Amino acid sequence: MKIPQLSVFLENRPSALLEPLQSLAAANINMAGISLADTEDFGILRILLKDSERARARLQGEGWAVTVSEMVAVDVVDHPGGLVRTLAVLAAAAVNIEYMYAFYLRHGGRVVLMFRFEDPDAAVAALAAAGITMVPEQDLY
């Protein structure tokens, strides 16, 4: 249930975002999801893509600081309180959320929530036990 995500260190300067994305485009690597965390002097680019291993090898080879982390995709029911139930399960299991963002699922046209947990294994176990649907990697792209 864990999905690999690439993160790339970016400096806070013009064209910092362009360069790694240009490199992926040149290698004909398509991205499925993207999120950017920014601080006053640096940013962290987070990318979800089918070809994550090839993308990692390419970016690392070019000298970018790249790290792979395990994400969990949760299919949140689209009605009031849909997210609340998921969060309550995580709270009850004392699982910390590092960050999260929305991801558009091509098949079915839904939006799922992509979570970065401090302890992804504990999170997956808690969500599964509560019957919350998670989306496996092969259904994402």
Add this chain to the structure above:
Amino acid sequence: MLKERWNDAAGGFHSVSAPDFLPEAQLREVQLRRLQAIVTRAWKNVPLFRQRLDERGLTPDDIQSLADIAKLPFTVKTDLRDTYPFGLFASPMEDVVRLHASSGTTGKPIVVAYTEEDVQVWTEVMARTFAACTLHRGDIMQNSFGYGLFTGGLGTHYGAEALGAAVIPVSGGNTERQIMLLRDFGVTAICATPSFFVHLVDKAIEMGVDLKTLPLRVGVFGAEPWTDGMRERIQIDAGIEAFDIYGLSEITGPGVASECSEHEGLHVFEDHFYPEIIDPVTGQPLPDGEEGELVLTTLSKKAMPMIRYRTRDITAIITERCGCGRTLRRIRRISRRSDDMFIIRGVNVFPSQVEAALLQVEGTLPHYQIILTRTQGLDQMTVEVEVTPEVFSDKVRAMEELRSRIAHAIEHILGIRVGLRLVGPHSIPRSEGKARRVIDKRND
């Protein structure tokens, strides 16, 4: 010819090292005799030197003991610039066989000259350097010091050949090819600046080459100050024994002093280069053991004698006998230069202090740069530190923590507030010679 002279011992003790073990009384005698001869030579042939002795009412006869050296005037770097290009030569061009020059990054270059005998002495002290660094016949030495006007490349080249090692004159730069040669040729020893070698280690990791598994066993590093922390990192990451060597073009180039296997300071080849330590402010000689500026006198250099040359390097003389048995006195590892120092908000700062702080913070390789700026009359110091893949995290919190850990470590050592910016890998220009650690924009 030189090879035949020195290659008679194949392994273990090499006869070229014999002068390293001269009994002390004999060494002092040799030094005094050579000092008297070199002062006479400079007095006869170098007008600037003669004029300075005249001003002080001195003649070569006033040098009756080694202690008398303190009567003599200093030579400083600007003397070489002021007499550019050949004003300090003591030999006619007919006797000069080699000219080297500094790269001239600050103003005019300085020019140094060698007679055939000077090149032989240089070769000998470099062979003694490599012998002290455990090299021997059969070693394959990759020489990554720059060949050309810089003395590093050719000095180490001649010395290693004289010892009987096989030299690969690869020079600086072209990191990927360097790693290929290291691997394919089964290189056992490398000469480089420490900052270039760190760059090489990083690149090898990127290329998937594990230096630890290669035959490489010895690294001989010099041409810029480096710290023991950096040495540890190099030794662990590359699986080698790292030796520090010291030299400067004005004196001969590399080959002035070298570590031995004890790694407790660098033996000065003082039968050719006489060391003194002075107070850099007053110019007064300091007793052995006290820290100050290193002053060197070339005892045998024909083409361009340097009398009491102020090196600007800060160190101390160690007089205790070394475990290796060499009678040559040692200097402590040089980690700073009096002209590397900068003053910010009244505090003296050496780049080596910043480096020590960086090394304290786990996982930070020392690729950094110090930027000095002035905003509304107030000096600001910003340290740019490259993020390595090892310390990079996708969590903003972890990166902010890393940044504040490094900033605190630096502030703790310097006692002043500094700005700290994390920058991308390889965004700080790499040196293929000496690292440029400080960018001072305060007067821009």
